[in-house]
Amino acid sequence: MIDKNSIDEIKNIYKKIKYKIEKRLKEFESIWERGNHKELLDELIFCILTPQSKAKMCFNAVVDFKNIDYDSNNLLNCLKGVRFKYKKSEYVKNVLNIFKKSDSLKILINNFNSVFDIREWLVKNIKGLGYKEASHFLRNIGFGENLAILDRHILKNLYKIGIIEKIPTSLSKNKYLDIENKMRKFAKKIDIPLEHLDFVLWYKETGEVFK
DSSP states (O other): OOOHHHHHHHHHHHHHHHHHHHHHHHHHHHHHHHTOHHHHHHHHHHHHHOTTSOHHHHHHHHHHHHHTTSOGGGHHHHOTTOTTHHHHHHHHHHHHHHTOSTTHHHHHHHTOSOHHHHHHHHHHHSTTOOHHHHHHHHHHTTOOTTOOOOOHHHHHHHHHHTSSSSOOSSOOHHHHHHHHHHHHHHHHHTTOOHHHHHHHHHHHHHSSOOO
């Protein structure tokens, strides 16, 4: 059963931070519009680093890595504080190898007609990216309108609200898409865009609008 008090709380938070959300989303859209290959790569690397790690720590790691011009030999030195840094460093090296040509990432994305098809390709071809991370990356470059980023904060709140019956211990493709669809329907019901709702639920847990 949907918790009415939770809905009221969400709507109140949304009124409070809507302008911040819109500002952040415009910043994401501008990344795509500028079409800078390294900026797109930054976002992809950031999303590879985030599982089970603090977002700000991962952001700082990307900044450090970018400052040494993606020198993979010094990558581990940039990943201090990032969990599973040895495994993730291999994922990052793999990405750098796939997208070593300038503009190759943007060209790839432009080859797809659907954001869902882009996500499928990313999940199948980029080591370290599941549906959550691929959705996160696409949102961060301006393609998040119809995608949900089902991290622990979001799942926790979907459970509290009554959208899901329990917090899953793992997310298969079918489970992810099922919960995403439930969140999409809920967002429509309360008249908050899906990509905005993600920020609201994140803010509810962390008190900030970040990445």
